[in-house]
Amino acid sequence: MQHDEMIGKVQALAQLPGRGPAERVTRAVLTTLAERLPHGLAEHMTAQLPSELAASVRETTDARDPGLPGSAERFDLTAFAGRIAGRAGTDEMAAVREAAAVLEVLDAALAPELMEHVAGALPADIRALLPDSRATEHES
Numbered sequence: 001m002q003h004d005e006m007i008g009k010v011q012a013l014a015q016l017p018g019r020g021p022a023e024r025v026t027r028a029v030l031t032t033l034a035e036r037l038p039h040g041l042a043e044h045m046t047a048q049l050p051s052e053l054a055a056s057v058r059e060t061t062d063a064r065d066p067g068l069p070g071s072a073e074r075f076d077l078t079a080f081a082g083r084i085a086g087r088a089g090t091d092e093m094a095a096v097r098e099a100a101a102v103l104e105v106l107d108a109a110l111a112p113e114l115m116e117h118v119a120g121a122l123p124a125d126i127r128a129l130l131p132d133s134r135a136t137e138h139e140s
Contacts, residue, residue, distance in 0.1 A: 028087035
């Protein structure tokens with residue numbers, strides 16, 4: 001999926017007033033997601049994103065030490081929403097709603113196998129933001 005198509009879909013799903021807010025929230029979600037994912041998984045995600053959006057993930061993964069096991073940060077939905085809200089300039093309630101839209105578009109844009117790994121690396125509360133079919137695949 002191309003950059004403009006992804007941003008347009010996020011804008012429509014999140015019912016945002018323009019492309020600027022959709023771009024901001026998409027980058028905020030991708031950056032925060034990259035902080036939560038193991039380094040290698042975030043790198044694989046970067047390889048499948050349009051270059052304009054891959055930069056958000058790459059900056060985050062480049063700042064981490066790939067040699068450290070568990071280099072992914074551990075945080076829950078509250079922290080996830082707070083980080084997105086801070087980066088996107090919105091409140092946490094909007095951040096959760098908008099993150100769900102970004103994750104739905106991401107689910108359609110990335111290879112299904114990669115999204116399975118992404119879903120498996122997330123805690124249940126963040127995974128619940130994924131499309132229903134993906135979110136329930138990893139429930140115990």
